[in-house]
Amino acid sequence: MAREFSRTRRVNEQIQRELAMILMREIRDPRLGMTTINDVEVSRDLNYAKVFVTFLDDEPEQVKSQMEALLELAPYIRSLLASNLRNMRAIPELRFTYDKSLVEGIRMTSAVNKAVAEDVAKAEKHGTQESDEDQK
CATH class of the missing domain: 1.20.5 (Single alpha-helices involved in coiled-coils or other helix-helix interfaces)
Incomplete structure (x- = not known):
């Protein structure tokens, strides 16, 4: 019997994959460096997505700078995500968190x-x- 997944879990996985591709292919901000999306937790109402990230350089100053860059780019990344996820009616607001x-x-x-x-x-x-x- 096939294993069933909840809609929220499927959305988490899909958003994680899409965000990883967006950061790798479309975001050219030198402040970000090597960024990894570890996990995504979407709220049950799909309005918010908590995105857990890590960076190759884990120096506190660098992490702070990279988190500021992500927070600044969040609306743009969300718009790119919306263009990639046309099957979703609403795209959750992205909240980046250092993992x-x-x-x-x-x-x-x-x-x-x-x-x-x-x-x-x-x-x-x-x-x-x-x-x-x-x-x-």
Whole structure:
């Protein structure tokens, strides 16, 4: 049996795909750099869309500048979205939000990897000392 999706979920996915294509192909603002659309959450009445984004450069000043550029471009991006989504009666207002989860996930992964590497190094160091003592 085919898996059923709600209309809101389908709209979320469609808007996410279209926004990614718009940012990649049609927006030429140098302030944006490499922008990734992580997720889109459309309100139940389809009036608003919360767009979660991340940037390649995650320096706080750069993020602030890129978010300002996105907020400034939001009406234009919405008009491009409207021209691409002709099957929708109304296009939701876009509200861009910086998504820290990806950056935090990478930071946590590197911290775990560092801790594991330190544990392995300690185990090898203590393991070789113990085997040296056993040979005496």
